[in-house]
Amino acid sequence: MPRAKPASPDGVDPRVVDAVLAVAMALAVAVVIAADLERTGRAVPAAYLFAAGFGVLVLARRRAPRVVLWLTVLGIFAYYTFGFPPIGIALPAIAALYSAAERSHLRSAAIAGVVLTAVAAYARIEEGLPTAYVASYEFLTNVALVAAAIAFGYSVHLRREARSQQERLNALTVLEQELAAENRVNTERMRIARDMHDVVGHGMSVIVLHGNVAAEAIGHDEAAAARAVQRIRDAAATTMRDLRATVKLLRTPGAGADEREAVGLSALPNLCRVARDAGVVAELRMDADPERVDGAVSAAAYRVVQEALTNVIRHADAACVRVRVRMAGDELEVEVADDGRGSVAAQDRDGHGIAGMTERVTLLGGTLSARNGTAGGFVVRARIPARLRT
Numbered sequence: 001m002p003r004a005k006p007a008s009p010d011g012v013d014p015r016v017v018d019a020v021l022a023v024a025m026a027l028a029v030a031v032v033i034a035a036d037l038e039r040t041g042r043a044v045p046a047a048y049l050f051a052a053g054f055g056v057l058v059l060a061r062r063r064a065p066r067v068v069l070w071l072t073v074l075g076i077f078a079y080y081t082f083g084f085p086p087i088g089i090a091l092p093a094i095a096a097l098y099s100a101a102e103r104s105h106l107r108s109a110a111i112a113g114v115v116l117t118a119v120a121a122y123a124r125i126e127e128g129l130p131t132a133y134v135a136s137y138e139f140l141t142n143v144a145l146v147a148a149a150i151a152f153g154y155s156v157h158l159r160r161e162a163r164s165q166q167e168r169l170n171a172l173t174v175l176e177q178e179l180a181a182e183n184r185v186n187t188e189r190m191r192i193a194r195d196m197h198d199v200v201g202h203g204m205s206v207i208v209l210h211g212n213v214a215a216e217a218i219g220h221d222e223a224a225a226a227r228a229v230q231r232i233r234d235a236a237a238t239t240m241r242d243l244r245a246t247v248k249l250l251r252t253p254g255a256g257a258d259e260r261e262a263v264g265l266s267a268l269p270n271l272c273r274v275a276r277d278a279g280v281v282a283e284l285r286m287d288a289d290p291e292r293v294d295g296a297v298s299a300a301a302y303r304v305v306q307e308a309l310t311n312v313i314r315h316a317d318a319a320c321v322r323v324r325v326r327m328a329g330d331e332l333e334v335e336v337a338d339d340g341r342g343s344v345a346a347q348d349r350d351g352h353g354i355a356g357m358t359e360r361v362t363l364l365g366g367t368l369s370a371r372n373g374t375a376g377g378f379v380v381r382a383r384i385p386a387r388l389r390t
Contacts, residue, residue, distance in 0.1 A: 026055025316340030
């Protein structure tokens with residue numbers, strides 16, 4: 001099934017427009033021929049065939065504007081060769097000149113206009129008309145009409161190009177907004193994933209550890225089993241509290257200091273206490289004032305220590321872990337060092353912990369390293385700007 005041609009911007013089918021223009025052109029030329037203003041007596045049927053031909057050419061002006069233009073020029077010259085009544089040069093050529101310029105063939109339209117006006121002026125002078133008259137009246141009139149047709153056509157072309165460029169720009173803007181929205185969603189998903197991993201992973205590690213202790217103690221040391229169960233209850237309660245705080249922070253980006261207190265430098269002693277309850281000697285040295293650190297940096301430092309301690313409890317087989325937080329110039333330095341068996345593979349078996357810490361620190365403009373210690377064990381060290389740039 002053939003596809004219909006697109007409508008013009010005003011909703012009219014271009015074929016209808018061209019048909020009307022073709023009829024108008026043929027009728028206008030025919031009327032001028034019939035008028036025979038110079039009384040040549042040559043208004044014969046053949047002259048009207050030329051009028052019809054000029055109209056037919058208009059029908060092809062969109063598909064082949066340059067071909068129509070030069071056929072029109074040749075048709076005008078042929079018409080005058082037969083000595084038919086004068087019809088001017090602008091009237092039969094105006095549609096062709098406009099169409100060529102409107103289709104961005106400005107050079108062809110200009111050349112055709114120069115040829116038509118020059119030949120017409122030369123022919124009129126050869127007929128015996130005064131040069132001054134031809135130059136000051138007919139020539140200037142023809143130049144003005146030809147220039148107006150070309151200028152109008154090219155202005156339409158420029159408006160159409162501007163509209164097309166604006167449409168492309170709008171489409172690119174929409175695409176950019178969609179990509180930005182998608183990036184924001186992905187960033188938020190990664191942030192939620194890191195927070196859930198940090199909160200749930202740490203709590204579950206402690207619960208599993210004490211669960212194993214309780215399982216081994218039941219029937220042999222009821223007091224130890226009871227202590228392990230109590231620690232499981234405490235760890236579960238702490239995990240739920242941290243999870244609620246995290247969800248609250250996610251729902252309220254502008255949360256104040258009270259909400260951030262549960263996830264920040266001030267909460268590091270609680271993390272070390274949980275590690276000690278799990279059987280690891282945890283030492284904390286705090287040489288940084290939380291008030292000198294932005295909330296996001298404080299929360300990131302907390303998550304780094306939390307994940308590092310979780311890995312120590314789960315994988316390191318360490319007896320002791322040292323946590324040190326200090327200011328190093330304008331940066332906050334966090335170091336977690338244990339005396340366990342070391343190796344990145346052992347410390348990060350799930351493949352997400354160290355990567356999550358690195359992402360979290362990097363987003364704040366900091367750096368993180370995780371490697372074996374020089375004297376054994378494993379060391380996680382992060383440096384983050386204490387104040388974020390706005």
